[in-house]
Amino acid sequence: MSTEAIPAERPKRNYNALFGLTLLALLVLLWIILSVATPSFASANNISNLLRQGSMIAILAVGQTFVIITGGIDLSVGAVVGFATVIVAMLINAGVPIFLAILITLLVGVAIGLFHGFGIVKMGLPPFIITLATLTSLRGIGLLMTNGNSISINNDAFQLFSRSSFLGVPNLFWMVILVGIPAYIFLHHSRWGRYLFSVGSNAEASRLSGVNVQRTIYMAYTLSGLCAAFVGVLLASRIGIGNPTQAEGWELQAIASSVIGGTSLFGAVGSVHGPLLGAFILATINNGANLLNVNAFWQRIITGVLIIVIVYFDGLRRRGK
Amino acid sequence: MTSTAQELHPAPTLEPGRTILELKGLEKRYPGTHALKPINLAFKASEIHAIVGENGAGKSTLIKLLTGVMPRTSGDVIWEGKPAALATPHEAMALGINAVHQEVVLCRHLTVAANMFLGEEASRFGILQQRAMVREAQKIIDDLGFDLPAHVVLGDLTIGQQQLIAAARATVRGTKFLIFDEPTAYLTRKEADQLFTLIRRLKGEGVTIIYISHRMEEVFELADRVSVLRDGTLVGTRNIAETNDAELVKMMINRSIEQVYHKEHFTPGATLLEARNLSGKGFENVSMTVRAGEIVGLYGLIGAGRSEFVTTLYGRHRKSAGQILWEGKEVQVNSEHDAIRIGMALAPESRRDQGLCLNLPVGLNLNLPIYKRISSNLLISSAQEKTEADRQIANLRIKTPTRNALASSLSGGNQQKIVIGKWLAHGAKLFIFDEPTVGVDVGTKAEIYxxxxxLLSKGAGIILISSYLPEVYELADTLHVFRRGKLVATHGFHTANHEEILTQALAEKQEKPGGQI
Structure with a gap:
């Protein structure tokens, strides 16, 4: 009798779009406030800087969101970024052509994602555990490979990329668009995207409906690994070194961006534009706090409070209050 | 409240026959739905009052209003002669109104005793008096005649036993008005009998019982009076001695009982599926065929091997021996994917756990098996996605505001229609229905039948699994009886009577199956 009619909810046709607009409004509001409060915020230099800062977390957050929609979590992405900087630096210094070096690095990311899928699907490990294990061991492997030293990349063209702009917009931000558009089409307009949602909602029902659940899980973690390796390449280009301890804690920023962007940690709820906006909201707060000379320690607290506030209001709205 | 047994026992203050609770124009509206139209009804002290009605008739809403889970839109509730607000569950409980739900809402990881005293633990100087509580709880359980230990973890008991504990828990809190919401859905016959004993005993102590059930035989066994709800309206209240099955069903669905089991006979066509000496986990050496245009019924107790047999056909489990033939050719079915590709479809037993993505839209659920067909390469045709979903919603008469409503917002019967409906567009030839009408009301049952x-008229074959004998008996062209993993008997349409089939399913004739008969 729990089966009896719960009042039918009014259709939430444009819920995703609406939430996205609210986030966009929040972002614009932050920008307006900061432009008024500080002289330097609205400068072209600072905006470019802000876009660069937010871009890498934004790409990580997209991959992370795929995983979270299936009801999982990928704690390894920060470590994969650090590891990828080492791989790409070593390859370039060994004289491998840049494009090949990047391709191999991306394949390493794919391999790490496949390993996560294997651990979850075949070994039955919880996503939290297998990706936590990768988080610590990848840092270790990277340190072994480099003897704990940073590797300077001796290729100027490679480094130039992340510092340049195209049409006045930093290249790093173009990379967000390069990842974001296919990701959006994939998640919202392909059957694989639908399967990510259905597996996150009810894996058993999906299986019985002919969805290949194992392949869907492999896919989610592979895409997350791929995004992380790509960010590793971008980071290596930006800082000009390969160092396995880079990107410490980025997995948490990626998860925070995703959650601020409306992704449910219980799975089956999420979008692509949400996490992107979430990442730039976080970047704006950090950037603005720097300009306002707010203690860096406070920035962390503000981020924490923001996560609670946004997710709370999102939850209220979802319950229809 | 303290924890001595005396104080915990019901303390009715009214003599039998007097009105304890009266509803005057009680009404509930949700945005867009008039869930309960103004109702006038008086409950007497010490009566067992059954409430029956289809899913969506307003029974759950009524319970939620009475237990303070939701506020009413208008109307009055008179409790012992005084108006009661019933604004919070706490207030309802303080008055002595309590409910036992179909699904056990207790903490599975705590002990039976801890659950009994949850929220009212006995403690001294902040330290829990665990042993005293176990002793107390055991005394109450023994007193009620349940043969259950109080010190074990609740989750170690069967669902039925947990249900008994939930009932026991509700009775020890000064309860004067106790609502049972389909309590026997998961109980064995023996457990149901224990529960009925408890209910009669409470009645003897002056407690008013509201008993909600889909099972007519229970209503006639227990109740003094019965009220029928339909579409949020109280159709009528009858003394149980002055009514019968047929009248109640007619009041509930506005249509006669003969129209429920709708059976069309077709001439069977070619053989679709054949199992030859198939064995696997939970069943052995089963052979049968399914032809186009026929319903093959599988009857047996829970655990007799029926579900294991069909999930093996469907590729969920590996067969250990034997062959599966599809349209005359041997096939290997190693996964659900293979089965679906061949042309099979399975509507599983538990729609919540296996059938639906509850927090996703109705449309997505309906289209899930056919996304491959309605997408070119990777991209989904959104026009086709919409038309397919809307077509199934119209075709199956699924009551939903739009295809974008979440599946969880629909009633049980409508959810079940999704579970079945998603296969219609897929074009499967063999449909396997595992307990398709559990927890579904008569009207929806009729629609499912x-x-x-x-499906049969379009040349499909059906395997129908049911623990409810009348269902398979009235619908199956061929009826196979399972017992302990073996196929023990096969009958044609109405070639055996209920007693024979039941005997074959039970063999030792010790216990009736799952309270379903």
């Missing part, structure tokens, strides 16, 4: 007829 009519759907069977439609």
């Amino acid at each position: 009519r759907l069977f007829g439609e």
Whole structure:
């Protein structure tokens, strides 16, 4: 009798779009406030800087969101970024052509994602555990490979990329668009995207409906690994070194961006534009706090409070209050 | 409240026959739905009052209003002669109104005793008096005549036993008015009998019982009076001695009982599926065929091997021996994917756990098996996605505001229609229905049966699994009886009577199956 009619909810046709607009409004509001409060915020230099800062977390957050929609979590992405900087630096210094070096690095990311899928699907490990294990061991492997030293990349063209702009917009931000558009089409307009949602909602029902659940899980973690390796390449280009301890804690920023962007940690709820906006909201707060000379320690607290506030209001709205 | 047994026992203050609770124009509206139209009804002290009605008739809403889970829109509730607000669950409980739900809402990881005293633990100087509580709880359980230990973890008991504990828990809190919401859905016959004993005993102590059930035989066994709800309206209240099955069903669905089991006979066509000496986990050496245009019924107790047999056909489990033939050719079915590709479809037993993505839209659920067909390469045709979903919603008469409403917002019967409906567009030839009408009301049942007829007329074959004998008996062209993993008997349409089939399913005749008969 729990089966009896719960009042039918009014259709939430444009819920995703609406939430996205609210986030966009929040972002614009932050920008307006900061432009008024500080002289330097609205400068072209600072905006470019802000876009660069937010871009890498934004790409990580997209991959992370795929995983979270299936009801999982990928704690390894920060470590994969650090590891990828080492791989790409070593390859370039060994004289491998840049494009090949990047391709191999991306394949390493794919391999790490496949390993996560294997651990979850075949070994039955919880996503939290297998990706936590990768988080610590990848840092270790990277340190072994480099003897704990940073590797300077001796290729100027490679480094130039992340510092340049195209049409006045930093290249790093173009990379967000390069990842974001296919990701959006994939998640919202392909059957694989639908399967990510259905597996996150009810894996058993999906299986019985002919969805290949194992392949869907492999896919989610592979895409997350791929995004992380790509960010590793971008980071290596930006800082000009390969160092396995880079990107410490980025997995948490990626998860925070995703959650601020409306992704449910219980799975089956999420979008692509949400996490992107979430990442730039976080970047704006950090950037603005720097300009306002707010203690860096406070920035962390503000981020924490923001996560609670946004997710709370999102939850209220979802319950229809 | 303290924890001595005396104080915990019901303390009714009214003599039998007097009105304890009266509803005057009680009404509930949700945005867009008039869930309960103004109702006038008086409950007497010490009566067992059954409430029956289809899913969506307003029974759950009524319970939620009475237990303070939701506020009413208008109307009055008179409790012992005084108006009661019933604004919070706490207030309802303080008055002595309590409910036992179909699904056990207790903490599975705590002990039976801890659950009994949850929220009212006995403690001294902040330290829990665990042993005293176990002793107390055991005394109450023994007193009620349940043969259950109080010190074990609740989750170690069967669902039925947990249900008994939930009932026991509700009775020890000064309860004067106790609502049972389909309590026997998961109980064995023996457990149900224990529960009925408890209910009669409470009545003897002056407690008013509201008993909600889909099972007519229970209503006639227990109740003094029965009220029928339909579409949020109280159709009528009858003394149980002055009514019968047929009248109640007619009041509930506005249509006669003969129209429920809708059976069309078709001439069977070619053999679709054949199992030859198939063995696997939970069943052995089973052979049968399914032809186009026929319903093959599988009857047996829970655990007799029926579900294991069909999930093996469907590729969920590996067969250990034997062959599966599809349209005369041997096939290997190693996964659900293979089965679906061949042309099989399975509507599983538990729609919540296996059938639906509850927090996703109705449309997505309906289209899930056919996304491959409605997408070119990777991209989904959104026009086709919409038309397919809307077509199934119209075709199956699924009551939903739009295809974008979440599946969880629909009633049980409508959810079940999704579970079945998603296969219609897929074009499967063999449909396997595992307990398709559990927890579904008579009206939806009739619609599901009519759907069977439609499928058959299009040349599909059906395997129907049910623990409810009348269902397979009235619908199956061929009826196979399972017992302990073996196929023990096969009958044609109405070639055996209920007693024979039941005997074959039970063999030792010790216990009736799952309270379903």
